[in-house]
Amino acid sequence: MADTLLVLGVGAIAAALLVVALVVLPPGPGQVPLSRLDPSVAPPTSPLASAGAAAGAAVEKVLHERGRLAAGAAALERAGMSTTLPNFVLAVGLAAVVATGAGALLGGPLVALLLLVGVPLAAKLLLGFRAGRRQAAFADQLDDSLQLMASSLRAGHSLLRAVDSVSHEAEAPTSEEFARIVNETRVGRDLNDALDEVAQRMGSDDFTWVAQAIAIHREVGGNLAEVLDAVGHTIRERNAIRRQVKALSAEGKLSAIVLMSLPFGVTAFLSVSNPEYLAKFTESLVGYGMLAGAAVMLLVGGVWLKKTVAITF
Template sequence: MIIIIALMVLFTTFLFCMYILQKIFLSDKRIEKRVQRYLQQSDKEILESKKFRLALQFMQKRNSIKNKLLTKEKNSKLESLLTQAGLPLKPEEYIMFQGIATILGTGLFFLLFENVFIMIIGGIFGFLLPKIIVRKKINERLKKFQDSLPEMISTIVGALRAGFSFPQALNSVMEEAQSPVKEEISIVLKEMQYGTSVEEALNNLKERMPSEDLDIMIQAIVIQRQVGGNLATVLETIVDTIRDRIKIQGQISTLTAQGRMSGWVLGLLPIFVGVMIYFVEPSYMSVLFMEPIGIILLIIAAISCFIGFMLIRKLTSIEV
């Protein structure tokens, strides 16, 4: 019965949050239509229109809320992270989803466990969940770009040997490549068309896709444009190096798979066992969350598990 009530409350909260998001973030089109309609009227009618004044007040309030929640530095940082993750979200939308996740996490943990301490943990988990998802998306996109990098360089080498210029070679890569290489090369070409130099456009690509192999390729291109030389031959050597490195990394990943799995098991096993005991005998586990000594022991156990997990991860991560 408690689970059904919790699901109903969560579903109602979800509908309410979606309504708020629709009112806040999907209101631009309605406001634009209103502005266009009022622009066709006379100045006197515009000044006398209460709806138009309300729309302007709403836009001013919304901008003031954005300025209070997002500073210029935080806004640019969030834009960079969302671009790296390939998510079509604005920074203010990300902040709104983060707030919704915090509220849902707090309410869900309180309904399931009916404990204030666990409720705070649920709020922290909900607050960190969007960051974890964005970071996971960034890592997946970066890995996909890294795996496609040898094919991209090979395409550039083939185009240069065929007599194409470097921008034309990038254009051929954009036409043949898949996501995320296609989107990133498209951004590079657009920046070059808008007047950005080749070196600056490639450095911007390196900031969006922090990869050692990409850095080597960009440095080779920049040096070749400064001192001259056969760029196709240099890039072909870089491709062979990257492929050998990827092959060695695959072998290392296979050999260290057991150690990495041991780290995950040792880190998550205490949490899993604690949750199972709580569902079997809640009164037995609730002492840990009610007594000060129990809370101190939980904090020590969490820190110990985290340190053990990081040590195992450090031992199984070998740089090539």
């Protein structure tokens, strides 16, 4: 305990000295950087920025060699995060290292192991949660977006101008996705390909129908406004059914969340109130076997609960 307090005290003193050096002490004489006088000269970078860039390049190389660069970047796009994949991986890795060190000092090896595994898992769950929420918002806004497109077409605007009006009038994430469609078509990409990619990224079968309707209209012609009205009416009925199913399954989902979080809550409480009780699990092979069995049963129960409350229609 004394060693832990000593380490925390040294860290607090170092942080205080850093704050004094950065905030209290006056800065040196200001100079105009050479990069502002000569555009051909690259702006100077700090050692910290250089180290970060080198680490990001190394992480990007490793991800590229393992073939996970494209999949990771696509996951960040689905979640609506503007950061790059190497920076995200570095941030998660740094958070895992810091959390593991703090857990080893305060809670012992078991807590450190849980944090080492839990931080990357939490980052992955965060991406999935943000992507799911973004896709759900896109699905809720789709019928209004189609109505706005149909109104623009009836007013005499072109299809691309109708898409652009949605990018300005709709809410996020619909406005962001439609703005991306407009930008991609302006640099030469085919409109059908851009629409199909949005449908795939948002995981929306309804928008796939919209993309197919637009593709058929571009080939054979017809009144696209009426087609969009019909598709929008179908989507509104599907959204009403989806909301009803969501309301009926809310109790089961809440029960699944409580049951899945209960073991972690009890473990955290015991680690604070009676750490000797949990230490028995890491002192023998039988204890490790019990932990492994609990993890397997928790995983099986989580999958079972997820399949029970996940209703596909």
